[in-house]
Amino acid sequence: MTTLAAATRTRTKPIIQIQDVVKKFGDFTAVNGVSLTINQGELFSLLGGSGCGKSTLLRMIAGFEEPTSGRILIDGQDISGLAPYERPVNMMFQSYALFPHMTVEQNIAFGLKQDGLPKAEIKKRVAEMLELVELGRFAKRKPQQLSGGQRQRVALARSLAKRPKVLLLDEPLSALDKKLRERTQLELVDIQEELDVTFVMVTHDQEEAMTMSTRVAVMDAGEIIQIDNPHAMYEYPNSRFVAEFFGSVNMFEGVLDEDEADYVTIQSPEISSRIYVSHGIAARQGQTVWVAVRPEKVFIGRQAPDVTDNVDQGTVTDIVYLGGISTYMVTLDSGKVVRVTVPNITRQAQADITWEDRVWIHWNPESCVVVTQ
Amino acid sequence: MTHVRPEEQAREPGAVGVPEAEEGVRARRMTGHVSRWMSRRLRIGGRGLVIAIPYVWLLLFFLLPFAIVFKISFAEYRLGLPPYTALVEWAEGTYLRIQLAIGNYQFLLEDPLYVEAYLGSLKMATVSTILTLLVGYPMAYAIAKARPSTRNMLLLLVILPFWTSFLIRVYAWIGILKSNGLLNNFLMWTGIINEPLPLLYNEFSVYLGITYSYLPFMILPLYANLEKLDRSLLEAAADLGAKPWKAFLTVTLPLSVPGIVAGSLLVFIPAVGEFVIPDLLGGPETLMIGRVLWSEFFNNRDWPVASAVAIAMLVLLVVPIMLFQHYQARDAKKES
Incomplete structure (x- = not known):
């Protein structure tokens, strides 16, 4: 809910502009010609697998790496060549990088001391930060006397204490267990909205990116594949990579048959019926395309549905019960395995469908997306 | 079991009591x-x-x-072999007589020579330790910062002198420092000086010798400590606005204290009792406990006093070290 609220606010003043940035380590190109603009007050996520260049990009914004070519502007100012300690950004490290020889208080005060703020001001700001992350009781403790979750909050407080224009977060929640991570995701979003600081977050966890971000950039092999808000990214992926990376998806490979302005049809050897999509796409007839259907948009039943398109028959080969939902793996006669998720509305929901049952699957023409790459 | x-x-x-038959x-x-x-x-x-x-x-x-x-x-000096009296002996073949002579220790306190030699040793060791630290820290830091391939080579260079005997290396310094030695000859040849500098047989040469000889013992523990330092801590410091020098003072230096302590102890302790270096490179005014001990033992053949000197030196060294370790252990415990 928080995410939607943040998304609806209009964010148009650019705070970070990345222009054609390339970073090479020897022969290896870690970041390959990335351009993107992040607006004031956004919670922007760089999402991708390990080695996709997302962390390198973040480290270039922080100043720990210099771009091989291209420019990075913060608030309109070119920061190339500025040392990390001269940049108006702060970073929260994946390992937290808390100073082990300092107390929580001293850790938070560290950045303020570097700025030479008066003692009273430092004290006030530290108290504010401790209150923000609810760690007042632990002010005098050393980092190793804290739990993982508490350390994470100290790291957050320390990086926010200087009131940076932009906070960079490198996998901020990866060291926390699942329960704590989910709670902290929402807390981070609340803090971000409260302080109205721009957050740029690196993560490999698409759920995390989806829960927290106003916009997400999906990266692969040093390049940005798609930039969008989480909703659009999920519903309208621009490529197989994004569709598959962002949540799970059923992908049918086929050939574009009828190419009309308001609908297209696709023939796929993986499904016996025709695939009918109720919107036009930018592709030529006869071109190979992929149809992506999310598992929750596929219907499953024992009776044949009253449709002729987007339908097939198969055998249930596996059922995964997840409490809230159940996932059915249906092997079509073509051998294609289709994943179908169904909410468990009643306690006995779908109890009649079981292993080795013959079932029908189908989906609505507006439920699928066609991607061409 | x-x-x-x-x-x-x-x-x-x-x-308790076994009948004869069961003896076997x-x-x-x-x-x-x-x-x-x-x-x-x-x-x-x-x-x-x-x-x-x-x-x-x-x-x-x-x-x-x-x-x-x-x-x-605790024995007393006597002529003969061994050159000291027995502590425990049968007096007139009937009873045990235990004789403890604490006079040796009293003697150490009374004769200013010993106290001065102790203080001299402590001063020598302290100054040498500080010098070794000043030279060794940047070296250890540089090695820890070097690329892994270069690092091993540099470490090898630190250890390399050990392949030559310690004694020979100290002798070599005589060749370098003496009046018509390498260094003086070179300086005179360049015209910087007109007459040889007094480089040998004084405190300077002893400091130089100790610092040179013990440098690896400072570098190795410091390197081991600095090499472990989490790079992201320095990045965090820089990110929070600390210039490199400030980051060094506020992060690297405090976190390397265990390495500094370990290295300093490894240099300080043997330096206090050092004999070879002050004997070969030191002048007559270089009063160190190692030399006093040697002359007590070999020149005066007074084993008991020599032993008392050794024990006193040990106590003087061990007690502060144990106290130090005790407090350090307590701090570590408090922290975890």
């Missing part, structure tokens, strides 16, 4: 018991044995010699 128990119970009554049985039982005891020991052993080796080593080569020296320090 349980099967030993009946054997033990069987032995108990036998040990008892003997056999005893040997059986001993072997079983051995095997039980050994079975506990495996691991115990590994732990035992250092203990046996310490016992044989530290505690035992120490006890002997400690004993001699």
Whole structure:
């Protein structure tokens, strides 16, 4: 809910502009010609697998790496060549990088001391930060006397204490267990909205990116594949990579048959019926395309549905019960395995469908997306 | 282990009073018991044995010699062999007489020579340790910062001098520092000086010798510490606005204190008792306890006083170190 609220606010003043940035380590190109603009007050996520260049990009914004070519502007100012300690950004490290020889208080005060703020001001700001992350009781403790979750909050407080224009977060929640991570995701979003600081977050966890971000950039092999808000990214992926990376998806490979302005049809050897999509796409007839259907948009039943398109028959080969939902793996006669998720509305929901049952699957023409790459 | 128990119970009554006829049985039982005891020991052993080796080593080569020296320090000087009186002897063949002479220790306090030599040693060791630290820290830092491939080469260079005998290396300094030695000749040749500088046989040469000889002992523990330093801590410091020099002072330096302490102890302790370097490179005014000890032992042949000097030196060194470690352990405990 928080995410939607943040998304609806209009964010148009650019705070970070990345222009054609390339970073090479020897022969290896870690970041390959990335351009993107992040607006004031956004919670922007760089999402991708390990080695996709997302962390390198973040480290270039922080100043720990210099771009091989291209420019990075913060608030309109070119920061190339500025040392990390001269940049108006702060970073929260994946390992937290808390100073082990300092107390929580001293850790938070560290950045303020570097700025030479008066003692009273430092004290006030530290108290504010401790209150923000609810760690007042632990002010005098050393980092190793804290739990993982508490350390994470100290790291957050320390990086926010200087009131940076932009906070960079490198996998901020990866060291926390699942329960704590989910709670902290929402807390981070609340803090971000409260302080109205721009957050740029690196993560490999698409759920995390989806829960927290106003916009997400999906990266692969040093390049940005798609930039969008989480909703659009999920519903309208621009490529197989994004569709598959962002949540799970059923992908049918086929050939574009009828190419009309308001609908297209696709023939796929993986499904016996025709695939009918109720919107036009930018592709030529006869071109190979992929149809992506999310598992929750596929219907499953024992009776044949009253449709002729987007339908097939198969055998249930596996059922995964997840409490809230159940996932059915249906092997079509073509051998294609289709994943179908169904909410468990009643306690006995779908109890009649079981292993080795013959079932029908189908989906609505507006439920699928066609991607061409 | 349980099967030993009946054997033990069987032995108990036998040990109290055994009839003549059972004598043989008892003997056999005893040997059986001993072997079983051995095997039980050994079975506990495996691991115990590994732990035992250092203990046996310490016992044989530290505690035992120490006890002997400690004993001699309470004896009195006499002409003959051994050159000291016995502590425990049969007086007139009837009773044991134990004679402890604490006079040696009193003597150490009374004669200013010893106190001065102690203080001289402490001063020498302190200054040398500081010098070694000042030279060694940047070197250790540079090695830790170097690329991994270069790092091993640099470490090898640090250890390389050990391949030549310590004594020869100290002698080599004489060749360099003496009036018509390498250094003076070079300086005179360049015209910087007109007459040789007094580089040898003074405190300067001793400091130089100790710093040179003990440098690896400072560098290695410091390197081990600095190499472990989490790079992201320095990045965090820079990110929070600390310039490199400030980051060094506020992060690297405090976190390397354990390395500084370890290196300093490794230099300070042997430097206090150092004999070879002050003897070869030092002048007559270089008063160090190692030299006093040597002359007490070999020139005066006064073993008891020499032993007392050794014991006093040990106490003077060990007590502060133990206190230090005690407080450090307590701090570490408080932190975890």
